[in-house]
Amino acid sequence: MSLDLESLKRLTLRVRRGMGDRPGDRRFPGRPEPAGIELEAYGAYVPGDDLRRLDWNAVGRLDTLLVRRFTAERELVVHLLLDASASMAVPARDRKLALARELALGLAYVALGANDAVRIAVLAGDGATRSSPLLRQRGSLARAAALLAAVAPGGRLGLGAALEAYGREHPRPGLAILVSDLMMEPAQVERGVLALRARRWEVLLLHVIGAGELDPGREFTAGVLTDVETGATHPIVLTPAARARYRELVAEHLGALAALAERTRAVYARLATDASVREFLSVELPRLGVLGRR
Secondary structure (H helix, E strand, C coil), X not given: CCCCHHHHCCXXXXXXXXEEEEEEXXXXXXXXXXXXXXXXXXXXXXXXXXXXXXXXXXXXXXXXCEEEEEEEEEEEEEEEEEEECHHHHCCHHXXXXXXXXXXXXXXXXXXXXXXXXXXXXXXEECCCEEECCCECCHHHHHHHHHHHHCCCCCECCCHHHXXXXXXXXXXXXCEEEEEECCCCCXXXXXXXXXHHHCCCCEEEEEEEECHHHHCHHHCCCEEEEECCCCCCEEEEECCHHHHHHHHHHHHHHHHHHHHHHHHHCCEEEEEECCCCHHHHHHHHHHHCCCEEEC
């Protein structure tokens, strides 16, 4: 992988939801707790509250018992979900899977550098999902790189069912970052996103799309198309009319993905394989509010 990770060292993931159970460095406003650093709110005293949290100034002024509540400080668990279906290997010269692995490693570097926990999950085409243990601290980056480098594409992925099963296996909220070519019906993507959102996950959809998928004329002008996941074939000649219709269908698909992300309050971002992963991480994702400077 050629990405210059050092150029990403000042970046951090920006999240609003996905608060975990373990104490950590992330602050999650809106869910005040009895202890912490940053005062967020006051609450009426109830038996059992720590008397050290009483605000005695308020007692003197208001003649009522108020306890201080602090902004929750928790660990964020980042789940990097990598699509390893057969479609990630075509068109071959676009190297979609290689780009997806590079993108996932960059995000793992950013998360680990901010003391977030990272789990890498490979959504395999055989219907199985293989997950790593939680990785913590930047010293775990070499292990993350080895896990990603070992991913090989194959088979057909039912994304909706895979994300539903993953949510059941990991019910605690977190940040799910799906890196996929999203070569499937948008309804299937939405099914999986909704399953995660129902568990209060924050969801980021990173769409890796081949330059040859955007412009099939780069690959051929006539021949037989074969679906690498189903084996279905279809003879085609790229006439001007066929190319125009193809562009319409691609635009409809991309529009449907963006629309489902808006409906489900997920974030959708697209990376073409002839673009720079570094610029995507340092320019596009900060523009969308996904990454920020620290």
